[in-house]
Amino acid sequence: MEPYRDTFESSADLRKRLIEMRRDLHRIPELDRDLPKTEAYIKERLSALPCEIIPAGDTGFCAFFQANATGSATETVAFRSDMDALPIDEAGDADYRSVHAGRMHACGHDGHMSILLGLASELARGAGTPRRNVLLIFQGAEETTGGAKRICESGVLERYNATRVYGLHLWPGRPKDTIVCRRNAFMASTMVFRAEIEGRAAHVATYRDGIDALEIGCALVHKVYAMERSEIAPEVFRLLRFGIFQSGRANNVVSDHASLEGSLRTYDEETQEFLWGRMIGIAEELMESTGCRIGFSHSDPYPAVINDSALFDEAKAVLTDAGYAFLEPERPLMVSEDFSWYQRYVPGLFLHLGTGVDTPLHSNDYRIDEDVLLTGVNIFKCLLNGSPASSR
Numbered sequence: 001m002e003p004y005r006d007t008f009e010s011s012a013d014l015r016k017r018l019i020e021m022r023r024d025l026h027r028i029p030e031l032d033r034d035l036p037k038t039e040a041y042i043k044e045r046l047s048a049l050p051c052e053i054i055p056a057g058d059t060g061f062c063a064f065f066q067a068n069a070t071g072s073a074t075e076t077v078a079f080r081s082d083m084d085a086l087p088i089d090e091a092g093d094a095d096y097r098s099v100h101a102g103r104m105h106a107c108g109h110d111g112h113m114s115i116l117l118g119l120a121s122e123l124a125r126g127a128g129t130p131r132r133n134v135l136l137i138f139q140g141a142e143e144t145t146g147g148a149k150r151i152c153e154s155g156v157l158e159r160y161n162a163t164r165v166y167g168l169h170l171w172p173g174r175p176k177d178t179i180v181c182r183r184n185a186f187m188a189s190t191m192v193f194r195a196e197i198e199g200r201a202a203h204v205a206t207y208r209d210g211i212d213a214l215e216i217g218c219a220l221v222h223k224v225y226a227m228e229r230s231e232i233a234p235e236v237f238r239l240l241r242f243g244i245f246q247s248g249r250a251n252n253v254v255s256d257h258a259s260l261e262g263s264l265r266t267y268d269e270e271t272q273e274f275l276w277g278r279m280i281g282i283a284e285e286l287m288e289s290t291g292c293r294i295g296f297s298h299s300d301p302y303p304a305v306i307n308d309s310a311l312f313d314e315a316k317a318v319l320t321d322a323g324y325a326f327l328e329p330e331r332p333l334m335v336s337e338d339f340s341w342y343q344r345y346v347p348g349l350f351l352h353l354g355t356g357v358d359t360p361l362h363s364n365d366y367r368i369d370e371d372v373l374l375t376g377v378n379i380f381k382c383l384l385n386g387s388p389a390s391s392r
Contacts, residue, residue, distance in 0.1 A: 011374060014118055014121065014122070014374060014377065015371070015373070015374045017118070017121075018114050018115070018117075018118045018370070018373040018374055018377065019114075019370045019373065021045070021113070021114040021117055021118075022110050022111050022113075022114040022370060022373060023096035023110075024041065024096075025038065025041060025105065025110040025113055025114065026096050026097075026098065026105050026110040027096050027097070027098060027099050028041070028098075028099065028100065029085030029086075029098050029100055029103040029104050029105045029110075030083075030084065030085060030100070030103065031084055031085060031086075031087060031103060031143075031144070032084055032140065032141050032143070032144045032145070033058060033059055033084075033140045033141050033147065035060075035083050035084060035140050038083050038113075039060075039061065039083070039138070042083075042113060042117065042138055043061070045117055045120075046063050046117075046120060049063075049065075049120055049121070049123075049124040050065070050066075050124055051063040051064055051065045051120065051123075051124075051136075052064040054156060054160075055154075056137070056150075056151045056154045056156045057147070057150030057151050057153060057154040058150055059139055059140040059141050059147030059148075059150040059151060060083065060137065060138045060139040060140050060147060060151060061138055062135050062136060062137050062138070062151075062156055062160075063120060063135070063136040063138075064076075064133065064134070064135050064136075064160055065120070065123045065124075065130075065133060065134040065135075065136070066133055067130055067131060067132055067133045067134070073131065073132055073133050074133075074161060075132045075133065075161065075163050076132060076133040076134065076135050076160045076161050076162045076163065077130075077132045077133070077134055077135070077162070077163070077164055077165075077166070077383075077384055078134075078135040078136075078137055078157065078162040078164070078165040078166070078342070078346070079116060079119060079134065079135070079136055079137065079165070079166050079167070079380055079384075080116075080136075080137040080139060080148070080165060080166070080167045080339060080342060081109070081112040081113045081115065081116040081136070081137065081138055081139065081167075082109045082112055082113075082139050082140070082142035082143075082147075083109060083113055083138055083139060083140050083142075084109060084140045084141055084142055084143050084144070084147075085098075085103050085104055085105045085106070085107075085109065085110075085143075086103070086104055086105075086106045086107060086143055086362060087102055087103060088102070088103070088104040088106050088362070088364050089101065089102055089104070089364060090104040090106075090364055090365075091364040091365045092365055092367075104364065104366075105366075106361065106362050106363060106364065106366040107143065107361050107362055107366070108169060108170035108171075108355075108361070108366075108368065109142070111170045111368055111370075111372070111373055111376070112168065112169070112170065112376075113138065114373050115168065115373055115376035115377055115380065116136050116138065116380075118373065118374070118376075118377040119134075119136065119377050119380045119381065120136055122377060122381060130384050130385055131385070132384065133160065133161075134384065135156070135157075135160050135162055137151060137156075137165075137342075139151050142337075142338050146300075146302055146338040146341065147338065148338040148339060148340075148341035148342055149338065149341045151341075151342075152341050152342060152344065152345045157342070157345050157346055158345075162345075162346050163346060163347070164308075164311060164346060164347050164348065164349075165342045165343070165346050165347075165348040165349075166311075166348065166349050166350075166351070166380065166383050167337075167339040167342070167348070167349075167350045167351070168350075168351050168352070168353055168376055168379065168380070169337070169350070169351070169352050169353070170352075170353055170355050170368055170372060170376070171352035171353060171354055171355060171361075172354075172355050172357055172358055172359055172360055172361060172366075172368075173354075173358050173360070174327070174352065174353075174354025174355070174356075175325065175354045175356060176354055176355065176356025176369050176371070176372060177324065177325065177353070177354060177356070177371075177372060177375045178324075178325040178326075178327055178353075178354035179319055179324050179325065179326045179327065179351055179352070179353060179354075179379065180327045180328075180329065180351065180352040180353075180354065181307065181312065181315065181316070181326070181327075181328065181349070181350070181351045181352065182307060182312075182328055182329050182332060183307055183309050183312040183313075183328070184306055184307060184309060184312075185237060185267045185304060185305075185306055185307075185332040186304075186305045186306070186307050186332050186333065186350060187304065187305035187332065187333050187335055187336055187337045187340070187350065188237070188239065188265035188266060188267060188304055188305075188332065188333065188334045188335065188336050189265065189266050189267065189272060189301050189302055189303050189304040189336065189340070190263060190264070190265050190301055190302050190336035191263070191264040191265075191266075191272065191276070191298050191299060191301035192261065192262075192263055192264075192298065192299040193261070193262055193263075193264060193276075193279075193296060193297065193298040193299075194259065194260070194261045194296070194297050194298070195217075195220065195258075195259070195260045195261075195283065195294060195295070195296050196257070196258075196259050196294070196295045196297075197213040197216050197217055197220070197247075197257065197258040197259070197260075197292055197293070197294050198213065198256065198257060198292060198293040198294075198295075199211035199212055199213030199216060199254070199255060199256045199257065199258070199290075199292045200254070200256055200291075201253055201254055201255070201256035202253070202254040203252065203253065203254070204251075204252045204253065204254060205252075207254050210254035210256070211254075211256070211290055211291050211292050212254045212255060213247055213255045213256055213257050213258040213292060214247040214248055214254075214255040214258055216258065216286055216290055216292050216294075217245060217247055217258035217260055219286060220260065220282065220283065220286060220294070221242050221245070221260070223282045223285075223286075224240065224242075224278075224279055224282055225240070227278050227279075227282065228240045228275065231274075231278065232271065232274075232275070236271055237266070237267045237331065237332055237334075238264075238265060238266045238267070238271055238275065239263070239264070239265040239266075239334045240262070240263075240264050240265075240275055241262055241263060242260050242261065242262035243261060243262055243263065244259070244260060244261040244262075245258070245259075245260050246258065246259050246260075247259070264276065264298075264301075265334050265336065266304070267304045267306075267332065268304075272301065276298070279296065280296055283296060302336045302337070302338050302340055302341070303340040303341065303343070303344060304336075304340055305336075305337050305339055305340045305343065305350050306340070306343060307343075307348070307349050307350060308343070308347035308348060308349055310347070311347055311348070311349040312349060314386070315349055315351070315383055318382050318383065318386055319379065319382055319383075322378075322382050324379070337350065349383075351379070353372055353375065353376055353379065354372070355368040355369055355372050356368075356369040356372070357369055
């Protein structure tokens with residue numbers, strides 16, 4: 001059989017191409033679900049490989065690789081990459097910087113896509129002779145509305161009998177090639193909330209004639225923070241913070257309106273529901289005591305990333321046997337990831353891969369050590385085959 005074009009016989013060749021693909025994708029960042037150039041780039045490279053390209057919801061597509069010519073393998077392992085970028089103006093003068101003003105791959109998704117394309121190339125040339133079918137998931141809207149949910153709701157995981165799913169995120173501030181993962185609770189469920197306070201304006205000289213929305217907003221923040229500290233046990237993983245507070249139009253007028261926005265992050269629905277209910281209760285108490293009106297609203301929360309214990313144990317054994325440094329954080333993280341939706345449908349494991357660079361996620365000068373792209377491919381090969389990858 002003729003070798004498939006766009007596959008690579010050596011690690012050096014694959015490393016070079018991974019970097020080229022990552023830089024190509026870095027130049028064309030797109031947002032949310034509007035990803036025509038990104039999708040076209042990925043599909044063009046997949047079209048040369050022995051896979052079936054499958055639409056999945058309205059947020060992306062999948063590539064299915066049959067394990068062998070007879071089609072006798074029935075179990076499918078899924079691997080996921082996100083595709084969307086962030087509305088950020090890129091700093092720096094790299095020759096592969098974004099050509100789309102106000103858009104940038106500042107969260108590593110360009111690297112995630114390249115890793116999955118590298119894995120596709122390895123599957124096409126039969127590297128590691130996988131015993132299972134493989135479903136590669138390319139998903140949009142991770143940074144916005146949680147595109148993973150639409151992929152799951154499309155039924156593609158059930159149709160192709162996915163029995164496990166893996167995801168990987170390039171992570172700054174960790175040593176290069178170090179794997180960071182945690183059994184069970186790993187990344188938080190996130191609910192974004194908003195409070196609108198309606199008061200009554202008055203001249204500051206007669207402030208008692210008004211209802212000061214700014215003062216009430218301050219009281220709301222103080223009471224919510226005090227409640228979170230005193231009514232939830234310290235060992236319960238959670239975070240409740242306000243990040244936006246806007247109020248007032250003039251320095252000599254009692255403010256008649258205030259708006260506040262914040263984030264509630266938890267690891268279980270009971271804690272989330274308790275804290276949300278108590279915030280509503282505090283707002284009702286303030287309305288009764290001041291005569292203001294307070295309305296609360298919130299986004300649909302991402303679930304928490306809860307890593308499957310059996311997959312964690314297996315991955316830790318396989319990857320440490322392959323020589324990778326494996327770090328287990330003592331506490332889960334308070335950042336969120338919509339990979340959690342896949343874990344609602346099939347057992348899943350999400351890992352971080354240290355990039356060896358300290359530039360933070362979502363910064364306008366975000367960068368990585370591109371050697372970790374090859375490491376990402378080999379990690380996925382280890383997880384697929386249950387034994388050390390053939391090339392390190």
